[in-house]
Amino acid sequence: MGQIAPDHGAALRPGLDFARPWDSITLARFLRQLPSGITVLHDAGDRPLRWVEPSDIDDPTPYLVDHELILTSGFPLVEHAADAAKVRQFVARLVDANVSALGFGLDPYFSAVPPTVIDACRELDLPLWQIPSSLPFAAIGLAFAKLMEADNARLLRENAEANRHLMRCVGSEHPEQEIVTVLAHRAKAAVQLLDQSGRLRHYAAPTGLQPAQGQELEALLAQASAAQGAKLVVSESAGHHHLAFPIRPTSTSGARVPPLLGVLQLSFAHQPGAAEHNLMSTALGLLEVVARQRVLGSVAPGQLATALLLDGAESLDSGAMELFNSSLGGALRRAPRVVVAVPRAQPTAQDPSHALTRLRSLLDTKLVIHSGGRFAAITRSEPNRELLDRIEAAGYLAAFSRPADPGHGEGQGVSLATNLRELAGQARGLVPRLLDEGRSLSADQLPQSFSALLPQEAGRQLATHLLGNLLQLPAKRRELYLQVLRAWLDANGSWDATAAAIDVHRNSVRRHIASISEVLDMDLSRAEVRHELFLALRFLP
Template sequence: MPPTLASLVHHSALNLTVRAGGDRLDVPVRWAHTSELADPVPYMEGGELLLVTALKLNAEDPDAMDRYVRRLAGAGVVGLGFAVGVNYEDIPKALVDAAEREDLPLLEVPRRTPFLAIVKAVSAAIAADQYRAVTDGFAAQRELTRQTLSDGPEGLLAALAAQVDGWAALYDASGAVVALAPEWANRRAARLIPDVERLRDRPAPASAVVGGPDHEDRVELHSIGTGRRPRAALAVGTAAALGTAERYAVHSAIALLTLTAERSRSLHAAEQRIGTAVLRMLLAGEPDHARAVAGDLYGELLDAPFRVLVAEGTTALDSHTELLESAAARSGEAVLVVREGDRLVALAADGGAAVGACAEYASAGEEGDLVVGLSAPAGPMGAGAAYKQAEQALSVARRRGRLLVEHEQLAAGSVVPLLADDAVRAFADGLLRALREHDATGRGDLVESLRAWLSRHGQWDAAAADLGVHRHTLRYRMRRVEEILGRSLDDPDARMELWLALKATPPE
């Protein structure tokens, strides 16, 4: 620890005597400085032990001493050393009283103790403290490295928490807590997730200090990774600001986690190449070859029903990839993600965390240009069909302006919403245009008559009753429809096309 006034008073070679402020001797001393100026405050930084002989001070004037001591205390001077037997045989009472009122430690320096000896003692103690800090820092670095090699990030965090006498947490790229030490800090780490997310949006390396009424301690946040986007974040919580040795330990932990993250990124790139090969084999109808290549990496994924996910976007694919991979990693399940330009293709366990994360993304309605299509559950033999299902669901999601569409929803729903398409509307307008032009002249209501007749499956009496006309009038109108369109209503294809055109253009 750094030198204090108490350690200087107890220094046997200095023979210092406390004359005032004896209850504040535990204050650290940053330096010892000699000044005979009447006002040395402009040259002080705070934390100094000021040494004087009162050569230019009227040390017997109470008012002058009150102003002098008040200025020193306000500037952060931690103590005043007064040399007796030089200009004054004893410390004047005015100075002692002023020091007592300001609670500023006042030390009597005997004539046989040179100021230089005090300066050397402070300097030596500071140097020794710095040496201990550096030595402790290197020892902490060795311990952190050993724990990282033996137990991974979990071991590193446990060692770091012990070094700083606090707690430490590691967050993944999505902002979720992936490792923590000790366990009692779980709730504190969870409360920092919004701060971690804000840190993630800043270019790496980035750091922030969090504290205040909402936190029990002082917390430092540091981004992990060398890329444009941080791959993780480290939180370190302590009761007070970090000392030199603790700072060495934190920096060592950041370096080790960065190396681990970069190594993981290289392994991840290799895994992605394997995943791409597995996906291509599945889509080519070669499940046996795909399983052989997948091995232990993706074999578990192919042993159970999975879903194919296809996503498109220009700005949110990276974050969605992190969302899928982080969710799968936290649940211990495999997920295969392949990036193809502005498109992302993924295989995820049916009912697993990655598929659940997609559903949460859609329900949250987050802003962005990402659109997702999800297939029905499938196995390796049905991967090709599942991929087509995901693409169909993606197309519907894009057309309907939805974030996520599952293929099963299409099969369970109605075909009518699929008609909400510009191309379908253009077809409907073209098919019905001649009838609408006829109706516009006031010579009949052929469009609504056709709608009623088709809705009643060609039953004349029921359709005529719906329209409030005689059935012979309706028969005449349907003949006019056939003449104008040049198509027979006995043709089932014609009836189907006309009905779809009417459904695509609701009644005016």
């Protein structure tokens, strides 16, 4: 339910409540996308809709996020449909959980929505839909997914165009002023760029929109300047949302807190959404690199390009593709990869430009960036043993992604950036295991599974913790229970298949699984519990 709903802060900075790309979906808009046959038994007005969730448990509210459409067959109310008080309690829990609407499906338990449900929804003002038996709940979920996908596609197109405009600003005579102007126009916000002392350097705003001023601006600047690292500061007044973001170098030699290069301040007349956030993130990256060019000299343009390719750019035109290819060594027929390099020992306080130069040479690429004590690079070099030995001799452990899809490597710039961001996530995902095993790794030499990404020692610790009660049993009983549990999970919960696999009567299997559930204090009927146990057993010695 709520656990599998799209995380509304996953792509955003912690602590912020930016609207997601699909937050424009409402009950009325969604209802228009559904097949005919749904009857609105109570209309309490249009409401936001963030997720669609079938549920037939007595109380789903602990698992919900705000603004869900709950679909039920009425099973929780089968024995209480005539009890108005119990039905009202059920509906009240949904209202308290901020559910947007209740969809009541007909058949197999009810041929019509019980009057007690209709009365409770009307009394508590919860929208109520009657779902005909001809419309499966799965079809409703698929319709919502398609609507989300359409909104995401629109957002990606808009982001790609806006990011292209922002990136072109870097080559202009006054890049910072151009970035501020484009950001103000695209994000529909008042934007001001201030220096380390809070003095205004550049400003742009749509007609009629004012930025933060006076004491409010001073308070924002003070909080942003004092923030550790790149922390966004938010305030709201008179319906306006004011954001301030410190611009700091990603790293600095020996300093605990990187020096402040400036502050970017934006004011919105509406709650900023995911589109505005993406624009702001790209602009901040560009402003930071422009400010740092004097610090890192000739390696700054390569870091700029790498940062945009791995974190910001949505597409590349033919000219950008030509520059990209000329930034990488090796034959064009080799597909690019993303590499994350981690120092083998605690890094000393030194200028990172030295390490950047060394890795550019080792990986035969100009596209290397230093961030958070690690290095990320785009290269055509293949992770053979000779190259890995050279990287480790230089004092680093490296995680190589798989090569980019063949269609992305030669002239397909529209999709290259998206592919590189996926490869960057792939390489970063190997880092915990790389650190655990103390050796360089390549994704194409590992199986494509979640368990392959988890460090072995960490996996063993988690397995021992999860199965602790069972592992403390006497040896004979412990081995029996482990054998039964493995076979039962491998058989996907089939009693007959488990019995045949370990030559035990099916009734005995049932008793053993019940005992295992009691020993572990876990509900083995839940899919997520079975999944955790399945993985844990793979890590036991």
